Amino acid sequence: MKTILWFRRDLRVEDNILLSFKADLLPIFIFDEHIVSKLPRDDRRLSFIYEVVCKLKADLQAKGLDLAIFYGKPTEIISSILEKISIDKIVACGDYDAYAKQRDIEVSRLVEFEYLHGTYIFKPDEILKDDGLPYKVFTPFYKKSKTLFSPSHLAKSEFETKSHLIPFEYNTISLESFGFINKAHGVEDIDTLLDKFALHVSDYQAKRDIIDTNYTSSLSVHLRFGTLGIKQLLRWLVERKKEGIDTEPFFRQLVFREFYASLLYHFPYVAQRNFNYSFNGIEDEEKFALFCEAKTGVPIVDAGVLELLQTGKMHNRVRMIVASFFTKDLLLPWQWGEQFFSLHLLDYDAASNILSWQWSAGTGVDPQPYFRVFNPYLQSKKFDKDTFYIKKWLPQLLHVKAKDLHNEEFLLRANLQNYPKPSVVHKEAAKKAINAFRLTCKDIYVAK
Ligand SMILES: Cc1cc2nc3c(=O)[nH]c(=O)nc-3n(C[C@H](O)[C@H](O)[C@H](O)COP(=O)(O)OP(=O)(O)OC[C@H]3O[C@@H](n4cnc5c(N)ncnc54)[C@H](O)[C@@H]3O)c2cc1C
Structure with a gap:
C-alpha cells in the first residue's frame, strides 16, 4: 500500500507510531502557509522547527527513508503529490485544534486519511464521564485518567523495518526560500533537560512555583513538537519512580495537558468565546x-x-x-x-x-x-x-x-x-x- 506519512507534531524517529506503519512510504513535512505567514521574519520558533525537521530528515535517511519538505497550503501540496504518483492513503497523528481538524477534513476529501494516536497519552475521547460526556472539571478527569492508565499507555512504537521508500524528489527547502531568517532559538536538547530535571524531579511539587531558579522540566517545547514523545517521557518517569521518587505531581501536570486538549476537542468554540459568563473585558x-x-x-x-x-x-x-x-x-x-x-x-x-x-x-x-x-x-x-x-x-x-x-x-x-x-x-x-x-x-x- 502506498502511503504518505505526514509528520506534524511528532518530529522524531524514535518511538514514533507513524514509523511502525508497514507500507511503501512517502514521508512529508509541510510548513503550513496559513500558520507560518503570520509569524515575524525572524521567528525563533520557526528556526527551531526548521532545525528539527532537518534532523528528522537526516535521521530518516539513516534508516533508509527520507523526508520531502514543502512550504504552502497542505491541500494544494497533497493534491500536487497525488497528481504525480498514485497514493492509497495518508497517515498522520491526531492534531485536534479547530484549524487542524478542518485542514485534515479538507485533505481527507482528496485521499483516504487515517489518524494514528501518538500526540497525547490518551485519545481525546478516552477519558469520559460514566454518562459518556466529557469532563469539565480537572480533578475528576485526573482521577479517571489514573484508573484508565495501563501498560499500553507506555508501550513503545517499534520502527517497521519492512517498509520501503517510494521513489520521489526528496527535496529540502531553506528557511530563506519562504521569507524567514535563522534566529538562535535557545531550546536546550532533550538529554540535557532530562539530566537537569532528574536533579529536581523529587522536589517538583515543593519548588515548581519558584520563579528565579528553574525547578521545572522545560520540556514543553519538545512535547509540543513531538521531538520528545509523551510515552518516552512517561517511561523516563517510571524509572524515577523505581528510584523511590514521588512522580505523581509531575504526572498530574502532564494530565493537565491532556485535559486541555480534550476540552478543546469537545468544545472547539472556546478558542474564540467564553465558556462561562458574557463579560469579556474592555478593549483598550x-x-x-x-x-x-x-x-x-x-x-x-x-x-x-x-x-x-x-x-x-x-x-x-x-x-x-x-x-x-x-x-x-x-x-x-x-x-x-x-x-x-x-x-x-x-x-x-x-x-x-x-x-x-x-x-x-x-x-x-x-x-x-x-x-x-x-x-x-x-x-x-x-x-x-x-x-x-x-x-x-x-x-x-x-x-x-x-x-x-x-x-x-x-x-x-x-x-x-x-x-x-x-x-x-x-x-x-x-x-x-x-x-x-x-x-x-x-x-x-x-x-x-
Ligand atoms: C496563560 C498561560 C498560557 C499557557 N500557554 C501554554 C502553551 O501555549 N503551551 C504549553 O505547553 N503550556 C502552556 N501553559 C502551561 C504551562 O505554563 C507550561 O506548560 C509550562 O510552563 C511549561 O514549562 P515546563 O515544560 O517546565 O513545565 P513542567 O512544569 O515541567 O511540566 C511538564 C509538562 O506538563 C505540561 N504542563 C505543565 N503545566 C501545565 C499546565 N498548567 N497546563 C497544560 N500543560 C501543562 C507541559 O506539557 C509541560 O511541559 C500556559 C499556562 C498559562 C497560565
Whole structure:
C-alpha cells in the first residue's frame, strides 16, 4: 500500500507510531502557509522547527527513508503529490485544534486519511464521564485518567523495518526560500533537560512555583513538537519512580495537558468565546500597548513580558500572574493576551494556551473563580522573594531594594529612573473586575 506519512507534531524517529506503519512510504513535512505567514521574519520558533525537521530528515535517511519538505497550503501540496504518483492513503497523528481538524477534513476529501494516536497519552475521547460526556472539571478527569492508565499507555512504537521508500524528489527547502531568517532559538536538547530535571524531579511539587531558579522540566517545547514523545517521557518517569521518587505531581501536570486538549476537542468554540459568563473585558489599545512594551509599571509583569519577548519562554507561575493582571487589573479581553502569547511562546500550544487564558480570566471551563484576583505584588514577594528574576529582566531596578519592588505603595510614590509608575492601582482594578463579572453573573441568573 502506498502511503504518505505526514509528520506534524511528532518530529522524531524514535518511538514514533507513524514509523511502525508497514507500507511503501512517502514521508512529508509541510510548513503550513496559513500558520507560518503570520509569524515575524525572524521567528525563533520557526528556526527551531526548521532545525528539527532537518534532523528528522537526516535521521530518516539513516534508516533508509527520507523526508520531502514543502512550504504552502497542505491541500494544494497533497493534491500536487497525488497528481504525480498514485497514493492509497495518508497517515498522520491526531492534531485536534479547530484549524487542524478542518485542514485534515479538507485533505481527507482528496485521499483516504487515517489518524494514528501518538500526540497525547490518551485519545481525546478516552477519558469520559460514566454518562459518556466529557469532563469539565480537572480533578475528576485526573482521577479517571489514573484508573484508565495501563501498560499500553507506555508501550513503545517499534520502527517497521519492512517498509520501503517510494521513489520521489526528496527535496529540502531553506528557511530563506519562504521569507524567514535563522534566529538562535535557545531550546536546550532533550538529554540535557532530562539530566537537569532528574536533579529536581523529587522536589517538583515543593519548588515548581519558584520563579528565579528553574525547578521545572522545560520540556514543553519538545512535547509540543513531538521531538520528545509523551510515552518516552512517561517511561523516563517510571524509572524515577523505581528510584523511590514521588512522580505523581509531575504526572498530574502532564494530565493537565491532556485535559486541555480534550476540552478543546469537545468544545472547539472556546478558542474564540467564553465558556462561562458574557463579560469579556474592555478593549483598550493604549493599555494593551503598555503591556506589550513591558511598561505597566508592575515589575513582575513587565519582567515576564520581557523574558517572553527576548527568549520565547516564561515560567508557569509568571504566565499565571501576567494573564491574571492582563484580564483582571487591565480588564483586557483574554483573546488579546492569548494572541500575544501565541506569537511569542516557543511552546505555543492552542489547547494549553487558550484554556489557560480562559482559566485566568475566570471565563473557562474549569476556571479560577472570577472573584479570586492575583495580587501581583504578593505573588512576586512569595515566588521571587529576592527579586533575582525581576532584576534579571529589568536591570534598571538593580539598585532598588527587593521589599520595595514588592510594595505597590512605594512604586506609586517613587520616581524611579527608566521605570514607570504602576499604570493601575491593584486594589481598585481588582474591585472593578469583580464588579464587572458579578454583573454578568447576575445577567446569567436573570436569564435562567
Ligand atoms: C496563560 C498561560 C498560557 C499557557 N500557554 C501554554 C502553551 O501555549 N503551551 C504549553 O505547553 N503550556 C502552556 N501553559 C502551561 C504551562 O505554563 C507550561 O506548560 C509550562 O510552563 C511549561 O514549562 P515546563 O515544560 O517546565 O513545565 P513542567 O512544569 O515541567 O511540566 C511538564 C509538562 O506538563 C505540561 N504542563 C505543565 N503545566 C501545565 C499546565 N498548567 N497546563 C497544560 N500543560 C501543562 C507541559 O506539557 C509541560 O511541559 C500556559 C499556562 C498559562 C497560565
